[in-house]
Amino acid sequence: MAKKVIVQANLNDNDTEFLSEPRQSLLEVLRETLALTGTKEGCNDGNCGACTVMVDGRIVNSCLMLAVEAEGKKITTIEGIAQADKLHPLQQSFLEEAALQCGICTPGFIVAAKGLLDREPKADEHRVRHWLAGNLCRCTGYDKIIRAVLKAEKEL
Amino acid sequence: MTTTENRPQFKVVGTRPVRHDGLEKVTGKAKYGADVILPGMLYGKVLRSPHPHARIKSIDTSGALKIPGVKAVVTAKxxxxxxxxxxELGEAHANMKQIAENCLANDKVLYKGHAVAAVAATSPHIAEEALDAIKVVYEVLPFVLNVDDAMKPGATLLHENMVTRAVLGGKPDPAKQVxxxxxxxxxxxxxxxxxQAWKDSHVIVEREYFTKPVHQGYIEPHVTTVNWNPDGKITVWTSTQHTFGVRQQAAAILQVPEGMVKVIPMEIGGGFGGKINVYLEPAAAMLSKKTGHPVKMVMTRKEVFEASGPTSGSHMKMKVGATKDGKITGWQLWLAFEAGAYPGSPVAMGAMCSSAPYIVENFDVSALDIVVNKPKVAAYRAPGSPIGAFAVESTLDELAEKLGMDPMDFRLKNAAKEGTRQITGAPLGKIGNIEVMTQVKNHPHYKSPLPVGPNVGRGVGMGYWFNIGMQSSAALNVNPDGSVSLVTGSVDIGGTRVAVAMQAAEILGIRAxxxxxxxxxxxxxxxxxxxGGSRTAFATGIAAINAAEEVKKQLIARAALMWEVKPEDIEFKDGLYINKKSPKDSVTMKQLAAKMMMTGGYVTASATANPRMAGAAYGAMIVDVKVDPETGKVDLLRVTAFQDAGKAAHPSYVEGQIQGGAVQGIGWALNEEYFHTTDGVMANSSWLDYRMPTSLDLPMIDPVIIEVPNPGHPFGLRGVGEVGICAPMAAIRNAIFRATGARMYHLPMNPGSIVEAIGAKKAAGHTNGAAKK
Structure with a gap:
């Protein structure tokens, strides 16, 4: 086993230091080392988006990024989306629009959708569908998810 | 949304409150199966067969045990x-010996990916590396990958002593040579x-169909954590649709009393029928027993595809006749379903369900369950029904076309109704079949002109699922603030916490x-x-209703005590307990709850229900497609999905079930399949290659809820979870015909097969099988 590396990163607005084996993905370290289990693993090969996080404002499949690559980066996970006393409009609209069934893909969708709305707050339905095509949901048929994102745009 | 019968107005049922578990799920706080972390926990990994069929000659685990960090290895021994x-496991029976051998192969491996051994180590990486150090000697055997090869004389036998069980009309058939x-x-x-039916027919259509296995595709892989204490107590933290079923299976396989096994349900990341059987629990339990530590095991996505249940691939034949005015005369259906490595495909349900929308009086229906060297199939949303419906709804579309009839007029002419006998002889109960068909026919989508342009077509299809009842339990505890804690044993896979809570709230006159x-x-x-079985909102709902009625009875007694009157003197109305002798005296539940300690202590109630009249569900789809004849790509222009919900407890989550079922059906229709190469290996065991629908592939799915109340439920609920997946395959196939003139007889209808079908049609001038007469 290769020696662990100290990684310094800003995680959900906190400067953080953690140890990582060079082979560990950011997803594995978030979940297993840092106990941030809100980021989910669906495939571990970059095809489902359940592990979506934001790295310096860009959405990334955290299963495809090594934890050591997080050095000096700003990482936002689902645990960093809401304020202490207030949900993010996306989280609120997902609840109101019943945009989740089992909920396992939901953190990834919300982080990915935030990535879109941060850049394009007026994205239309087609653009939302295009942007979220990297996130798989097997329960909803996407209909209510798309509606929830479009609704959140109005709240932002 | 449509209501076809006037019902008493409900206060809570039929509204759309935010689900109770929603906040934790949108913030990442909810704990799913893989989120379990326990002190001293080890990680398990499974060694799987590289061969589709082989005898295990020997397994040498000594190399793995020498690796630092490896704590134990287990095999079937x-x-x-x-x-x-x-x-009994929900919608199907299961053979425990076969489930155990599916978890750890004994003398033979029966499919590529079949579990052979499992390792526990201090990290998942060490466990994975240790798998390479286990030496297995195999004697490779010939294999069969589809029902036709499996039935050929001289085909290799998966189970050397298996004899066909022949059944006629539900009883053993002694005439059949087996x-x-x-x-x-x-x-x-x-x-x-x-x-006689064939003689009376004006038109007869005879067709043949082939479908491939498809996976449920839940986003959360199978996962379990098991702790086996030295005192014999076993605790399982898992993601399952059936906690008591896991307890039952684990106890049977490990041969311990059921009471020694406790199953703790974590939040579940989808199931669709695929998370009922155990896969990892027996190995994790034995690894925990050997090491004294909890052992967590998580499947990779590849393992989920290769070693958990898809649903059956099939070969089906259908012959159906009709009179000149469109009445069905004869109905011959032959279904052969892949069971995977062990018996138990949903073929019988495919046969029964696909016939259920219609009056079928002269029939000969056969259903064959056939083992092949692929993973054992598991339940998948209305198991069997969508496969049978693909054959039936496709053939009926051709029959209607030959008769020159509108496809919905044809269906309405032959529609089953309450009392119609199914092919099993059992009469249908109160159903919404005709109401669903009528709604389709009258819907603006059906009446609208087709979108302008070439290669555009519209198709329809029907679906049926019988739904199940079965036992559910619920406990209610009244809190001093007037709220009520509701405890059930029903894992919430898509909004049933709120749907069940709403039913208790309705009875108690309080808010969800x-x-x-x-x-x-x-x-x-x-x-x-x-x-599963679309039973939770229905059956657990009834348990909650019964417990709530008991709470109400106790609260009425408390109110009577307060006013020194008899319980009969208390009227419950709109959430108020009213003293009939002095109608100005009324209290709310909140006020009664605040005084519980002065009127006899805390109010609690529990109930268990075992309802039988689940109320069958009918569904339908109208779909408009545009086909690119050059590439074979199908674009869905408009999708409307219909379903009889009896009464929609929480309409948003009923719509969600309709939409989700529709989209799984769309994936099944157009893209999804287990693609096995000739060496018996699944070549597309990743989501990149298996290719489930993404948001970009789809339009909005317009759900239409029809409400024909189920007399078997106090509020009229029917199960809503499954029937939505039945209609899409045939509906899309029928739309593709109208768009291109090509009839499809295989699933999936992927671009290559559509280009081929269009080409074949051009070359031959007509399609598979010619209509007789």
Whole structure:
């Protein structure tokens, strides 16, 4: 086993230091080392988006990024989306629009959708569908998810 | 949304409150199966067969045990010897010996990916590396990958002693000659006079269909964590649709008393029927027993595809006739379903369900269950029904076309109704079949002109699922603030906490938000069946209603005590307990709850229900497609999905079930399949290659809820979870025909096969099989 590396990163607005084996993905370290289990693993090969996080404002499949690559980066996970006393409009609209069934893909969708709305707050339905095509949901048929994102745009 | 009958107005049922568990799920706080972390926990990994069929000559685990960090290895030899005990598991029976051997192969491996050994180590990486150090010697055997090869004389036998079980009309068929075979059972239903029916037919259509296995595709892989204490107590933290079923299976396989096993349900990341059987629990339990530590095991996505249940691939033949005015005369259906490595495909349900929308008087229906060298199939949303419906709804579309009839007029002419006998002889109860068909026919989508342009077409299809009841338990505890804690044993896979809580709230005259639902472990609630069979909102709802009625009765007694009158003197109305002798005296539940300690202590109630009249569900789809004849790509322009919900408890989540079922059906229709290469290996065992629908592939799915109340439920609910997946395949196939003139007989209807079908049509001038007469 290769020696662990100290990684310094800003995680959900906190400067953080953690140890990582060079082979560990950011997803594995978030979940297993840092106990941030809100980021989910669906495939571990970059095809489902359940592990979506934001790295310096860009959405990334955290299963495809090594934890050591997080050095000096700003990482936002689902645990960093809401304020202490207030949900993010996306989280609120997902609840109101019943945009989740089992909920396992939901953190990834919300982080990915935030990535879109941060850049394009007026994205239309087609653009939302295009942007979220990297996130798989097997329960909803996407209909209510798309509606929830479009609704959140109005709240932002 | 449509209501076809006037019902008493409900206060809570039929509204759309935010689900109680929603906040934790949108913030990442909810704990799913893989989120379990326990002190001293080890990680398990499974060694799987590289061959589709082989005899295990020897397994040498010594190399793995020498690796630092490896704590234990188990094989089938570590499990107790199993007998062929059958257990009831929700929608199907299961043979415990076969489930155990599916978890750890004994003398033979029966599919690529079949578990052979499992390792526990201090990290998942070490466990994975240790798999390479286990030496297995195989004697490779010939294999069969589809029903036709499996039935050929001289085909390799997966189970050397298996004899076909022949059943006619539900009873053993002594006339049928049976021998050793890969056909585990052949069920047949015969009725009326088919010979005469063909003579009476103006048109007869005879067609043949092939479908591939498809996976449920839940986003959360299978996962379990098991701790086996030295005192014999076993705790399982898992993601399952059926906690009591996991307890039952684990106890049977490990041969320990059921009471020694406690199953704690974590939040579940989808199931669709695929998370009922155990896969990892026996190995994790034995690894925990050997090491004294909890052991967590998580499947990779590749393992989920290769070693958990898809649903069946199939070969089907259908012959159906009709009179000149469109009445169905004869109905001959032959279904052969892949069961995977062990018997138990949903072929019988495919045969029964696909016939259920229609009056079928002269029939001969056969259903063959056939083992092949692929993973054992598991339940998948209305198991069997969508496959049968693809054959039936496609053939009927051609029949209607030949008669020159509108496809919905044809269906309405032959529509089954209450009292119609199914092919099994059982009459249908109160159903919404005709109401669904009528709604389709009258819907603006159906009446609208097709979108302008070439290669555009519209198709329709019907679907049926019988739904199940079964036992559920619920406990209610009134809190001093007037809220009520609701404990059930039903894992919440898509909004049933709120749907069940709303039913208790309706009875108690309080808000859905004032009921606080919890899903409990197997030690903390009465026996509760699977979250499956579309039963949870229905059956667990009835348990909650019964418990709420008991709470109400106790609260009425408390109010009577307060006013020194008899309980009969108390009227309950709109959430108020009113003293009939002095109508100005009235209290709310909140006020009564605040005084519980002065009127006899805390109010609690529990109930268990075992309802039988689940109320069958009918569904339908209208779909408009545009086909690119050059590439074969199908674009869905408009999709409307219809379903009889009886009464939609929470319409948003009913719509969600309709939409989700529709989209799984769309994936099945157009893209999804287990693609096996000739070496018996699944070549597309990743989501990149398996390719489920993404948001970009789809339009909005317009759900239409029809409400024909189910007399078997106090509020009229029917199960809503499954039937939505039945209609899409044939509806899309029928739309593709109208767009291109090509009839498709295989699933999936992927671009290559559509280009081929269009080309074949051009070359031949007509399609597969010619209409007689």
């Amino acid at each position: 570590d499990l107790p010897i199993q007998s062929d005990k059958m257990v 021998g050793k075979s890969n056909v585990s059972s052949e069920m047949r239903w015969v009725g009326g006079n088919l010979e 938000e004032d009921v606080i639902p919890t899903v409990a472990d197997t030690d903390s609630i009465g026996w509760t069946g699977v979250t």
